Amino acid sequence: xxxxxxxxxxxxxxxxxxxxxxxxxxxxxxxxxxxxxxxxxxxxxxxxxxxxxxxxxxxxxxxxxxxxxxxxxxxxxxxxxxxxxxxxxxxxxxxxxxxxxxxxxxxxxxxxxxxxxxxxxxxxxxxxxxxxxxxxxxxxxxxxxxxxxxxxxxxxxxxxxxxxxxxxxxxxxxxxxxxxxxxxxxxxxxxxxxxxxxxxxxxxxxxxxxxxxxxxxxxxxxxxxxxxxxxxxxxxxxxxxxxxxxxxxxxxxxxxxxxxxxxxxxxxxxxxxxxxxxxxxxxxxxxxxxxxxxxxxxxxxxxxxxxxxxxxxxxxxxxxxxxxxxxxxxxxxxxxxxxxxxxxxxxxxxxxxxxxxxxxxxxxxxxxxxxxxxxxxxxxxxxxxxxxxxxxxxxxxxxxxxxxxxxxxxxxxxxxxxxxxxxxxxxxxxxxxxxxxxxxxxxxxxxxxxxxxxxxxxxxxxxxxxxxxxxxxxxxxxxxxxxxxxxxxxxxxxxxxxxxxxxxxxxxxxxxxxxxxxxxxxx
Amino acid sequence: xxxxxxxxxxxxxxxxxxxxxxxxxxxxxxxxxxxxxxxxxxxxxxxxxxxxxxxxxxxxxxxxxxxxxxxxxxxxxxxxxxxxxxxxxxxxxxxxxxxxxxxxxxxxxxxxxxxxxxxxxxxxxxxxxxxxxxxxxxxxxxxxxxxxxxxxxxxxxxxxxxxxxxxxxxxxxxxxxxxxxxxxxxxxxxxxxxxxxxxxxxxxxxxxxxxxxxxxxxxxxxxxxxxxxxxxxxxxxxxxxxxxxxxxxxxxxxxxxxxxxx
Numbered sequence: 001x002x003x004x005x006x007x008x009x010x011x012x013x014x015x016x017x018x019x020x021x022x023x024x025x026x027x028x029x030x031x032x033x034x035x036x037x038x039x040x041x042x043x044x045x046x047x048x049x050x051x052x053x054x055x056x057x058x059x060x061x062x063x064x065x066x067x068x069x070x071x072x073x074x075x076x077x078x079x080x081x082x083x084x085x086x087x088x089x090x091x092x093x094x095x096x097x098x099x100x101x102x103x104x105x106x107x108x109x110x111x112x113x114x115x116x117x118x119x120x121x122x123x124x125x126x127x128x129x130x131x132x133x134x135x136x137x138x139x140x141x142x143x144x145x146x147x148x149x150x151x152x153x154x155x156x157x158x159x160x161x162x163x164x165x166x167x168x169x170x171x172x173x174x175x176x177x178x179x180x181x182x183x184x185x186x187x188x189x190x191x192x193x194x195x196x197x198x199x200x201x202x203x204x205x206x207x208x209x210x211x212x213x214x215x216x217x218x219x220x221x222x223x224x225x226x227x228x229x230x231x232x233x234x235x236x237x238x239x240x241x242x243x244x245x246x247x248x249x250x251x252x253x254x255x256x257x258x259x260x261x262x263x264x265x266x267x268x269x270x271x272x273x274x275x276x277x278x279x280x281x282x283x284x285x286x287x288x289x290x291x292x293x294x295x296x297x298x299x300x301x302x303x304x305x306x307x308x309x310x311x312x313x314x315x316x317x318x319x320x321x322x323x324x325x326x327x328x329x330x331x332x333x334x335x336x337x338x339x340x341x342x343x344x345x346x347x348x349x350x351x352x353x354x355x356x357x358x359x360x361x362x363x364x365x366x367x368x369x370x371x372x373x374x375x376x377x378x379x380x381x382x383x384x385x386x387x388x389x390x391x392x393x394x395x396x397x398x399x400x401x402x403x404x405x406x407x408x409x410x411x412x413x414x415x416x417x418x419x420x421x422x423x424x425x426x427x428x429x430x431x432x433x434x435x436x437x438x439x440x441x442x443x444x445x446x447x448x449x450x451x452x453x454x455x456x457x458x459x460x461x462x463x464x465x466x467x468x469x470x471x472x473x474x475x476x477x478x479x480x481x482x483x484x485x486x487x488x489x490x491x492x493x494x495x496x497x498x499x500x501x502x503x504x505x506x507x508x509x510x511x512x513x514x515x516x517x518x519x520x521x522x523x
Numbered sequence: 524x525x526x527x528x529x530x531x532x533x534x535x536x537x538x539x540x541x542x543x544x545x546x547x548x549x550x551x552x553x554x555x556x557x558x559x560x561x562x563x564x565x566x567x568x569x570x571x572x573x574x575x576x577x578x579x580x581x582x583x584x585x586x587x588x589x590x591x592x593x594x595x596x597x598x599x600x601x602x603x604x605x606x607x608x609x610x611x612x613x614x615x616x617x618x619x620x621x622x623x624x625x626x627x628x629x630x631x632x633x634x635x636x637x638x639x640x641x642x643x644x645x646x647x648x649x650x651x652x653x654x655x656x657x658x659x660x661x662x663x664x665x666x667x668x669x670x671x672x673x674x675x676x677x678x679x680x681x682x683x684x685x686x687x688x689x690x691x692x693x694x695x696x697x698x699x700x701x702x703x704x705x706x707x708x709x710x711x712x713x714x715x716x717x718x719x720x721x722x723x724x725x726x727x728x729x730x731x732x733x734x735x736x737x738x739x740x741x742x743x744x745x746x747x748x749x750x751x752x753x754x755x756x757x758x759x760x761x762x763x764x765x766x767x768x769x770x771x772x773x774x775x776x777x778x779x780x781x782x783x784x785x
Contacts, residue, residue, distance in 0.1 A: 220713020262606030328606035358638035433702025
């Protein structure tokens with residue numbers, strides 16, 4: 001294996017694998033930060049650090065890295081890069097060199113994010129970077145700004161690339177209703193990235209202008225307004241939730257259809273109701289992050305209605321996913337085990353969001369551990385489980401080898417127990433009033449035992465993730481040969497050899513009139 | 524047909540009760556007689572929370588049971604190598620969109636109506652109230668009473684009287700969160716925000732904590748609300764007010780004296 005070939009590669013599969021390695025490294029670092037915080041919170045007062053700033057830096061890097069350098073790049077970097085050209089029957093993406101630039105920028109962003117731990121005054125502004133604190137802190141807000149800008153730019157050029165690829169490079173005969181659900185989901189996610197990332201870029205740039213060049217965008221003593229930033233920030237960062245949600249649901253659809261050996265239930269409902277509905281509503285719900293921020297009352301009430309309406313497209317997608325099981329022939333290999341777990345745990349994550357859509361309930365729930373538990377059920381449980389399910393699912397395709405089934409299943413069950421211990425308890429103490437982002441909780445001594453229980457849970461869940469990652473590494477090096485199509489899938493990416501060669505197919509594929517990626521009932 | 528009539532009656536009943544719920548949210552017209560009873564937002568919160576929790580639990584359990592049953596019923600068995608879900612007819616496909624959409628929307632609007640109603644309770648402050656102005660700063664809550672009395676990180680209030688906090692901030696974002704009263708709102712420089720709560724039991728203390736990340740000592744920024752009986756409160760308030768007046772006049776005298784000398 002030639003290192004230089006990998007660094008200068010323009011092959012979409014290698015770019016994808018680079019994305020996977022980078023985002024998993026980021027996941028490991030941010031996961032260690034989470035463990036440190038959990039250990040710190042296992043007792044009242046200082047436990048492993050006496051300096052609250054150290055804790056705040058862990059918290060900042062955990063949030064920023066998990067979202068910007070793990071979830072979004074793993075889903076729209078690795079899965080999109082590896083799967084989309086294979087699924088639509090293309091030899092590569094439309095702009096392979098732009099693709100290489102995108103992964104380079106991603107690595108610059110990840111390295112910048114990790115340098116956080118080595119600069120003298122690391123940023124301690126939380127991943128939201130709200131002013132006025134972010135403009136008066138001694139922490140290095142510029143690191144935050146540049147990390148966001150570079151990762152955002154990497155994502156935007158990826159988005160341009162994939163939209164072009166899907167529009168122009170589908171195999172002959174592949175109409176829009178023959179695309180894999182994953183391709184549709186990822187398209188939706190990239191449309192959202194292209195519309196909304198520039199707004200985030202603007203917001204974080206203005207922060208640095210305020211702090212280092214003395215402008216007054218968010219300084220009320222000179223005519224600025226602190227609320228402007230919060231609006232700009234969440235105008236991107238709520239759609240970012242769907243940038244994560246859509247691709248991970250796409251991954252789930254691929255896995256469930258393959259392991260149920262069944263057509264997707266009501267394909268057009270999922271695409272035109274679910275995915276289109278989410279893209280349409282994504283940009284008009286952001287004020288639910290500002291329900292207790294002093295926004296105008298009419299905006300809080302208006303966005304309560306739009307936020308509640310999100311339950312319609314999400315519900316349609318869930319019906320499509322669960323309906324795909326109907327009259328199937330379901331087997332439970334590791335990817336399907338993770339996917340089945342998500343079908344239950346996403347219910348918890350999604351439904352606990354409904355109280356958070358109602359301003360009069362968030363006056364108590366906002367900014368507490370309830371919120372933390374809720375969005376971890378969506379992102380850390382449903383999102384990360386789906387990423388792990390997807391890596392297990394396409395593992396034989398991108399390595400050509402098989403992981404160990406026993407350790408895969410064991411890893412799942414350990415993680416399943418650990419996540420529920422941590423995040424269910426979070427929601428419970430949140431409803432009782434435990435505020436988030438607390439280094440110490442002297443006013444709430446009644447929660448010590450709950451915090452200790454969560455620390456134990458986080459150790460269990462960490463062990464589960466480590467088992468999975470070790471399983472992949474060992475499997476990639478010396479697993480048994482997997483064959484080209486171990487799951488018996490009908491989707492196009494399984495018709496080539498494993499791992500696919502440069503150019504993907506010896507001759508470009510075309511699809512028949514009655515072909516669909518889910519046509520298991522046809523011979 | 525009879526079922527249809529029943530359904531119609533039920534829908535009409537729901538609409539009527541919903542419309543009264545909306546009407547309750549608005550202030551009583553002037554000259555309608557006795558002042559309206561003060562509604563406690565915290566009690567309303569507990570009620571709505573229970574309602575929404577029951578609602579989402581039912582949805583969650585139904586979905587989970589269906590999923591579990593499907594996973595079990597259609598597990599892989601010998602002789603059943605591929606799935607054979609029927610292709611939906613056009614009518615069925617549309618019905619699977621329209622019916623769930625209506626069910627979800629109905630539930631959404633039900634929750635939205637109730638949430639809006641409670642929101643009005645949270646935002647309409649009763650006229651007979653104690654008004655406190657609050658300035659937050661790193662890392663303290665500074666309260667000022669109507670007579671100019673100032674306290675830090677402790678607010679004494681009389682039981683049974685609504686308390687309105689008008690809030691602003693000296694430096695960064697802060698948030699006055701009172702878990703027992705189910706209320707919080709940000710304070711920030713350059714804007715004035717408000718919240719109100721109804722202290723009920725005299726002799727109780729309530730934790731206040733900062734719920735907006737405000738800097739290094741964020742987790743140590745705390746305050747408490749001490750509820751006194753109306754008599755105790757009045758005694759304390761008058762005594763402190765008198766002390767304050769003495770200090771003020773003394774300060775004016777000392778200010779005036781050097782002016783005479785020179």
